[in-house]
Amino acid sequence: MNALAAPRPSNNPEPMLSGSRPPPSSVAGRLGRHRVTLAILLVVALAHLGAWWAMNRPVSMPDFRGQVNGLAFAPYQRGQSAEGTNWPTPDQIEGDIRRVSGMTRHIRTYAVHGGMERIPEIARAAYPDMRVTLGSWLDRRLDRNAAEIRRLVQVARESRNVERVLVGNEAVLRGDVTPAQMVGYIEQVRRQVRQPVSTAEPWHVWMDHPELGNAVDYITIHLLPYWEGLPVDNALRFIMEKYDAVRARFPGKRVVIGEVGWPSDGVAQGAARASRVNQALFMRSFFNIAEARGLEYFVMEAFDQPWKTSFEGRAAGHWGMYDLDRAQKWPLTGPVQETPAWLGWALGASFAAFLSAFFFLSRRPDIRWQGKLMLAALSQGFVALGTCVVLAMSETYMSTTAGVVWSLLVAGQVLLLAILLSDGFELAETVWGRVSKRQWAPVPAPEGTPLPKVSIHLPICNEPPAMVRETLDALAALDYPDFEVLVVDNNTTDPALWEPVAEHCARLGARFRFFHLGKWPGFKAGALNFALRETAPDAAVIGVLDSDYTVRPDWLRRMVPFFNRPEVGFTQSPQDYRDAHGGLFKRLMFWEYAGFFKAGMVTRNERNAIIQHGTMTLIRKSALVGAAVEGKAWAEWCICEDSELGLRLMRRGWEAVYCPDSMGRGVMPDDFSAYRKQRHRWAFGAVQIVKGHWRALLNPFNRSLTQGQRFHFVMGWMPWLGDALGLAFVLGGLVWSVGLVLIPLTRLYPSFDLFGMHLQTEGLRTALVAAGLSDEFPITLFMIPSLGLFAFKLAQIWTLYRARVACGPWDRLGAALGGLALTHTIGKAVWQGFFKRRAHFARTPKMENAPALVQGLMTARQEGMVMLLLWLAAAGITLAHRGGTWEAILWTVILLVQSVPYLAAVSMALVAAMPARQTSAVLGAVSAQSSAGQAVARTEMR
Numbered sequence: 052m053n054a055l056a057a058p059r060p061s062n063n064p065e066p067m068l069s070g071s072r073p074p075p076s077s078v079a080g081r082l083g084r085h086r087v088t089l090a091i092l093l094v095v096a097l098a099h100l101g102a103w104w105a106m107n108r109p110v111s112m113p114d115f116r117g118q119v120n121g122l123a124f125a126p127y128q129r130g131q132s133a134e135g136t137n138w139p140t141p142d143q144i145e146g147d148i149r150r151v152s153g154m155t156r157h158i159r160t161y162a163v164h165g166g167m168e169r170i171p172e173i174a175r176a177a178y179p180d181m182r183v184t185l186g187s188w189l190d191r192r193l194d195r196n197a198a199e200i201r202r203l204v205q206v207a208r209e210s211r212n213v214e215r216v217l218v219g220n221e222a223v224l225r226g227d228v229t230p231a232q233m234v235g236y237i238e239q240v241r242r243q244v245r246q247p248v249s250t251a252e253p254w255h256v257w258m259d260h261p262e263l264g265n266a267v268d269y270i271t272i273h274l275l276p277y278w279e280g281l282p283v284d285n286a287l288r289f290i291m292e293k294y295d296a297v298r299a300r301f302p303g304k305r306v307v308i309g310e311v312g313w314p315s316d317g318v319a320q321g322a323a324r325a326s327r328v329n330q331a332l333f334m335r336s337f338f339n340i341a342e343a344r345g346l347e348y349f350v351m352e353a354f355d356q357p358w359k360t361s362f363e364g365r366a367a368g369h370w371g372m373y374d375l376d377r378a379q380k381w382p383l384t385g386p387v388q389e390t391p392a393w394l395g396w397a398l399g400a401s402f403a404a405f406l407s408a409f410f411f412l413s414r415r416p417d418i419r420w421q422g423k424l425m426l427a428a429l430s431q432g433f434v435a436l437g438t439c440v441v442l443a444m445s446e447t448y449m450s451t452t453a454g455v456v457w458s459l460l461v462a463g464q465v466l467l468l469a470i471l472l473s474d475g476f477e478l479a480e481t482v483w484g485r486v487s488k489r490q491w492a493p494v495p496a497p498e499g500t501p502l503p504k505v506s507i508h509l510p511i512c513n514e515p516p517a518m519v520r521e522t523l524d525a526l527a528a529l530d531y532p533d534f535e536v537l538v539v540d541n542n543t544t545d546p547a548l549w550e551p552v553a554e555h556c557a558r559l560g561a562r563f564r565f566f567h568l569g570k571w572p573g574f575k576a577g578a579l580n581f582a583l584r585e586t587a588p589d590a591a592v593i594g595v596l597d598s599d600y601t602v603r604p605d606w607l608r609r610m611v612p613f614f615n616r617p618e619v620g621f622t623q624s625p626q627d628y629r630d631a632h633g634g635l636f637k638r639l640m641f642w643e644y645a646g647f648f649k650a651g652m653v654t655r656n657e658r659n660a661i662i663q664h665g666t667m668t669l670i671r672k673s674a675l676v677g678a679a680v681e682g683k684a685w686a687e688w689c690i691c692e693d694s695e696l697g698l699r700l701m702r703r704g705w706e707a708v709y710c711p712d713s714m715g716r717g718v719m720p721d722d723f724s725a726y727r728k729q730r731h732r733w734a735f736g737a738v739q740i741v742k743g744h745w746r747a748l749l750n751p752f753n754r755s756l757t758q759g760q761r762f763h764f765v766m767g768w769m770p771w772l773g774d775a776l777g778l779a780f781v782l783g784g785l786v787w788s789v790g791l792v793l794i795p796l797t798r799l800y801p802s803f804d805l806f807g808m809h810l811q812t813e814g815l816r817t818a819l820v821a822a823g824l825s826d827e828f829p830i831t832l833f834m835i836p837s838l839g840l841f842a843f844k845l846a847q848i849w850t851l852y853r854a855r856v857a858c859g860p861w862d863r864l865g866a867a868l869g870g871l872a873l874t875h876t877i878g879k880a881v882w883q884g885f886f887k888r889r890a891h892f893a894r895t896p897k898m899e900n901a902p903a904l905v906q907g908l909m910t911a912r913q914e915g916m917v918m919l920l921l922w923l924a925a926a927g928i929t930l931a932h933r934g935g936t937w938e939a940i941l942w943t944v945i946l947l948v949q950s951v952p953y954l955a956a957v958s959m960a961l962v963a964a965m966p967a968r969q970t971s972a973v974l975g976a977v978s979a980q981s982s983a984g985q986a987v988a989r990t991e992m993r
Contacts, residue, residue: 159217690736
């Protein structure tokens with residue numbers, strides 16, 4: 052009894068995730084202890100490096116040893132744009148001309164304003180033999196077009212090195228200028244200059260408008276097979292067919308290829324893949340054919356121009372032979388690698404993954420090789436994907452806004468990695484761990500052994516009297532010499548609910564005291580604080596019980612002896628339920644709850660990091676009083692006051708004991724709405740706790756928690772943060788899908804009839820782009836990890852349940868369904884917790900009639916609406932893109948996978964609404980395989 056009255060808590064920091072044996076004193080000894088771990092990590096790291104090597108092997112392709120005929124020349128530097136007022140300086144233009152002079156002696160320009168009109172003059176001064184095809188830009192602004200034509204004529208007449216003139220660029224294709232208007236502009240220029248005059252359009256525009264060909268001195272065609280969606284292997288054949296077709300259409304006219312090229316990066320267009328290797332393969336093959344046939348051409352283009360991505364997509368910024376920093380992307384001879392610097396990235400990724408996996412596995416050398424291999428493979432694979440994302444960022448030209456978005460996405464990837472490694476480690480040590488340090492086998496105290504007095508606190512609020520009487524009768528049957536029961540009713544206004552409970556307490560005798568508080572602050576925490584003040588002075592242990600729990604007679608006799616150890620501050624038994632056979636919905640909930648108490652809590656107990664629950668818990672009274680803040684032991688500001696108290700006790704150095712044996716059973720929520728409210732309260736309360744204890748949880752220099760405790764509390768709640776991010780990604784994906792669906796459809800259907808009106812879609816497309824929507828899919832590397840994590844979570848649940856929870860495969864699937872159904876609710880709760888300080892304490896109603904079918908659907912109406920929107924978006928993507936690219940297929944899969952938790956929520960609501968007689972047949976199909984397992988689960992939570 053002295054130890055109970057005046058305990059000394061221990062606060063000795065233990066190594067994070069420490070194993071069961073003391074570490075060897077020497078480095079060699081420690082390495083020897085981990086030799087199997089190191090060997091497995093090394094093998095997986097080498098496999099990782101091998102995958103990088105396989106994806107970046109040098110690709111052989113035709114060499115080109117001649118000189119490139121010409122380059123499309125736009126000398127815009129980083130931060131400059133043809134659409135703004137920040138234009139290249141003469142020195143910058145001269146520097147770019149000098150840079151391309153080693154590759155070609157012909158350049159083509161696109162405008163005669165913004166300093167571009169000085170290019171012929173600068174080129175002639177730097178390289179007298181550099182020839183310029185002078186271009187001009189025409190759009191729908193007629194007055195601006197007139198000024199552009201005047202400057203074009205003036206520069207052409209004044210510059211001796213201008214060999215050709217181009218009036219406009221793809222102006223007819225864009226619809227800015229009609230063919231008739233273009234013919235007029237061409238004739239106007241031809242009358243005033245000595246050089247040959249043409250305009251530049253894609254090949255099909257010339258074929259569709261032969262009047263253009265008749266008006267020009269030479270034909271300038273654009274051949275860009277990437278935009279045609281052709282694979283690179285067929286691209287060369289395609290452009291030569293189109294080139295020959297245009298020549299045949301306009302015999303006797305010289306045909307100049309004004310643009311030919313392939314982007315080194317960007318979203319796939321049909322079968323066309325934008326990559327550095329494909330760009331080099333296409334261009335070097337074309338150069339050789341062009342040289343053999345004597346073709347005149349301009350490569351699209353000299354330098355990458357990322358300012359074009361805002362209206363042409365990501366690929367538009369990557370057509371250059373040189374990148375934005377003026378480095379040549381690939382050589383004209385010899386093999387080409389997709390990522391020339393891949394080895395450095397690969398070594399960095401492999402080493403980081405090696406350290407990450409070793410950080411976890413070195414703490415548990417007793418994990419079998421299968422678990423080590425699984426965690427090593429997860430770490431290497433996911434770090435490799437993250438490294439590829441960062442690598443893609445380094446090669447992508449981003450605005451400040453885009454950089455912020457990408458940085459947030461990378462931060463999300465880091466979070467996913469943390470969740471993956473944490474869950475992977477939990478799986479490895481739970482399934483493949485060999486040594487357990489803190490398994491507690493409660494042994495009832497022998498008769499006659501002195502036992503401390505226990506004060507059991509039972510807060511109730513609007514509970515059915517029959518249910519509370521059942522709980523009280525179980526307490527009255529406790530096989531324990533000295534205890535009291537304090538029943539505290541708060542905020543119940545109907546006397547018909549609390550008076551029968553008061554009468555029943557009076558019948559049970561002096562051990563049972565009843566208090567009716569009426570309107571009382573603090574919800575359950577307020578009632579418990581009141582009960583603590585009314586506790587018998589000689590009580591040494593406080594027990595807390597929910598109003599629906601019927602305890603075993605030996606509960607106290609088996610659990611109280613743990614307090615003989617002076618460092619123990621509280622004990623916890625699992626939440627168990629007696630109504631698992633009350634229908635299919637109850638069965639699904641039962642097994643969903645079971646996973647945490649039979650696997651998660653057992654693992655957390657190994658590092659003294661269990662979550663305290665507001666039922667089936669015993670607390671040393673002196674510890675509870677000593678942890679009080681401003682006179683209140685239970686935090687009334689937190690709706691999860693039980694978990695908050697457990698964390699506070701651990702911060703003060705108290706040890707917790709988790710006994711996995713079932714000591715009492717309650718009842719589960721009656722419908723999906725109540726089930727959801729309960730989980731909302733837990734998730735919101737977790738955010739409150741993190742905000743209230745952030746220094747202890749997130750500051751590594753704060754030593755009030757051990758590293759193992761900090762790890763379990765932070766990483767244990769991290770998946771809920773993942774659900775919040777998942778909700779944001781769902782909403783963002785729906786918005787993104789609007790552009791992915793509507794913008795391509797406006798191209799497929801330029802006009803449509805609505806209620807007798809003929810409407811053009813061009814304005815809709817412009818409005819969508821102006822709103823920031825895009826018809827390009829997110830980078831594939833951002834989509835794959837989310838799918839991988841989802842698949843791993845399902846595999847983790849299945850494996851953990853098979854190893855730790857005695858239920859059949861159908862019940863495992865049911866447990867997964869129940870967990871997925873709460874994803875949306877948890878995500879909302881976390882976001883609300885970030886922005887709200889407090890939430891209403893939503894009491895979980897029990898033993899109430901199940902709702903009707905329609906009411907059941909209405910409880911999941913929000914999830915159902917999101918599910919339908921995701922399905923509509925997936926169907927729209929399929930319609931608009933016709934499954935033409937892997938990006939389209941992958942995005943459709945993402946949308947469908949995102950809909951799975953919402954489908955689960957609707958399914959759970961429907962199951963909850965089904966009358967019990969309709970679920971009996973379903974239960975009969977699985978009861979044979981699981982009834983025995985359920986009995987085992989209550990007694991063998993190992």
